[in-house]
Amino acid sequence: MSNTMNSATHPIVRMQKLNKHFGSLHVLNDIDLTIVPGEVVVIIGASGSGKSTLIRCINGLEEFQSGSLVVDSNELLPHGKSTKALQTIRTEVGMVFQQFNLFPHLSVIDNVTLAPMKVRGLSRDEAVSNAKRLLDRVGIADQADKYPSQLSGGQQQRVALARALAMEPRLMLFDEPTSALDPEMIGEVLDAMRELAKEGMTMVIVTHEMGFAREVADRVIFIHKGEITEEGHPEKLFDSPQHERTQSFLARVLKH
Amino acid sequence: MDVNFQFDWSAAFGSIPYLLPGIPWTLLISFGGLAIGFFIGIFFGLLRISRLRWLRWPAIVYVEVFRGTPILVQVLFIFYGLPQLLGSPINALVAGIAAIAVNSGAYISEIVRGGVQSIERGQGEASLSLGLSRTQAFRYVIWPQAFRRMIPPLGNQGIISIKDTSLFSVIGVGELVRQGQIYIATTFTALEVYFMVALMYLAITWTLSIILRQLERRGLAGQ
Ligand SMILES: Nc1ncnc2c1ncn2[C@@H]1O[C@H](COP(=O)(O)OP(=O)(O)OP(=O)(O)O)[C@@H](O)[C@H]1O
Ligand SMILES: [Mg+2]
Numbered sequence: 001m002s003n004t005m006n007s008a009t010h011p012i013v014r015m016q017k018l019n020k021h022f023g024s025l026h027v028l029n030d031i032d033l034t035i036v037p038g039e040v041v042v043i044i045g046a047s048g049s050g051k052s053t054l055i056r057c058i059n060g061l062e063e064f065q066s067g068s069l070v071v072d073s074n075e076l077l078p079h080g081k082s083t084k085a086l087q088t089i090r091t092e093v094g095m096v097f098q099q100f101n102l103f104p105h106l107s108v109i110d111n112v113t114l115a116p117m118k119v120r121g122l123s124r125d126e127a128v129s130n131a132k133r134l135l136d137r138v139g140i141a142d143q144a145d146k147y148p149s150q151l152s153g154g155q156q157q158r159v160a161l162a163r164a165l166a167m168e169p170r171l172m173l174f175d176e177p178t179s180a181l182d183p184e185m186i187g188e189v190l191d192a193m194r195e196l197a198k199e200g201m202t203m204v205i206v207t208h209e210m211g212f213a214r215e216v217a218d219r220v221i222f223i224h225k226g227e228i229t230e231e232g233h234p235e236k237l238f239d240s241p242q243h244e245r246t247q248s249f250l251a252r253v254l255k256h
Numbered sequence: 257m258d259v260n261f262q263f264d265w266s267a268a269f270g271s272i273p274y275l276l277p278g279i280p281w282t283l284l285i286s287f288g289g290l291a292i293g294f295f296i297g298i299f300f301g302l303l304r305i306s307r308l309r310w311l312r313w314p315a316i317v318y319v320e321v322f323r324g325t326p327i328l329v330q331v332l333f334i335f336y337g338l339p340q341l342l343g344s345p346i347n348a349l350v351a352g353i354a355a356i357a358v359n360s361g362a363y364i365s366e367i368v369r370g371g372v373q374s375i376e377r378g379q380g381e382a383s384l385s386l387g388l389s390r391t392q393a394f395r396y397v398i399w400p401q402a403f404r405r406m407i408p409p410l411g412n413q414g415i416i417s418i419k420d421t422s423l424f425s426v427i428g429v430g431e432l433v434r435q436g437q438i439y440i441a442t443t444f445t446a447l448e449v450y451f452m453v454a455l456m457y458l459a460i461t462w463t464l465s466i467i468l469r470q471l472e473r474r475g476l477a478g479q
Contacts, residue, residue, distance in 0.1 A: 061381055093385070115388055119386065164386070
């Protein structure tokens with residue numbers, strides 16, 4: 001395990017003046033973001049504001065052009081010039097996607113055991129027993145031998161969560177984990193995430209579920225056109241947003 | 257028109273013993289060539305989607321050249337042309353296999369490229385986010401899925417290549433058409449013999465189709 005003395009004080013993510021362009025589009029503009037271990041951060045904002053891009057920078061799925069980014073003591077360099085650190089970071093940072101991205105050709109259990117076996121070098125037995133424990137924890141132990149296409153959306157997303165957790169990540173990223181789900185399945189995924197937050201996992205969550213954000217977040221960040229417009233404790237941000245843009249965004253989403 | 261012309265079944269059946277020896281040659285050239293073409297196709301198909309431009313363009317050139325010229329010209333070039341360069345003759349069987357290999361290789365590399373590129377971006381991203389290296393992501397996640405999608409077009413290419421071998425009668429390799437031609441030269445029963453030749457091609461390609469359909473079904477069952 002990594003040094004516990006440092007983890008209390010050292011941020012797990014430190015992003016400074018980070019800038020990201022897609023061609024001429026300036027998607028992230030001088031983003032400063034520090035996340036400490038155990039923190040649950042929710043990112044909200046309109047479509048196209050750069051939420052996905054921001055969290056995808058954290059595990060290097062997107063390159064950035066300038067600024068500095070240190071994740072779990074590994075520095076990611078601009079223009080993706082840090083392959084070694086990248087690999088380390090990705091083994092320590094888990095991610096859950098909107099579209100689940102389960103491996104359709106592998107059974108549920110193989111989805112969960114693949115990375116621990118190939119990356120962590122676990123034996124098949126170890127990996128399987130860990131996987132079963134995790135599947136049990138997200139309530140789908142009985143589906144282990146099925147294929148993803150045989151599961152409901154909510155079950156698939158819980159497999160995706162178990163798959164990420166199997167790597168024993170120090171940080172979990174969620175990019176709209178419930179946006180592709182039928183309404184009746186959103187609850188089961190949020191429950192699993194709530195559980196994870198309670199256990200002390202560090203989480204960065206992009207979501208439109210404001211009720212959930214208010215309940216689990218230690219901090220909510222509102223991002224607008226690639227800039228952090230406002231951030232704060234959920235009660236403060238939801239109940240008395242300071243910025244006019246935050247107010248109009250919240251008025252729009254909370255109406256539904 | 258000679259309306260009294262009769263299809264002579266006994267001539268048709270009589271040709272069978274002379275045609276049958278052509279089948280192993282047809283199979284040897286097509287499957288030998290396809291087996292090599294498969295590896296050529298994987299090699300160039302993967303080069304074609306490399307992130308490095310200077311690796312991509314040899315693959316583009318290869319595909320354009322061998323897809324853009326007739327296979328008949330290719331086999332003539334190999335059988336009659338290459339020996340002038342090498343200074344020694346090339347066996348007709350080897351020339352036939354080589355022609356199928358380089359020709360099907362060009363098409364198969366496009367099949368490989370299409371198969372790999374058809375896999376959703378999210379699959380690679382999920383693999384990388386789990387800490388798999390690019391190579392591992394390809395080997396355990398992308399390729400197995402891409403390969404399943406490649407089975408139908410590969411089967412298609414197999415059938416095309418089997419039929420292409422019929423052109424190789426021009427270099428005198430004793431495949432089906434060549435056997436038929438030799439037989440017709442003495443019996444003058446072109447209608448019956450070519451009819452039987454066609455039936456034999458059908459028997460081969462149909463068998464392959466059936467096997468492929470089974471493979472596809474089994475592949476899909478896993479999902
Ligand atoms: N690969 C890409 N190439 C070009 N532009 C992109 C790419 N990915 C995202 N963008 C653009 O960057 C901007 C931010 O996109 P991003 O996906 O981060 O937004 P988002 O806040 O996650 O939106 P949503 O709520 O719709 O998911 C958008 O204008 C989008 O069109
Ligand atoms: Mg998004």
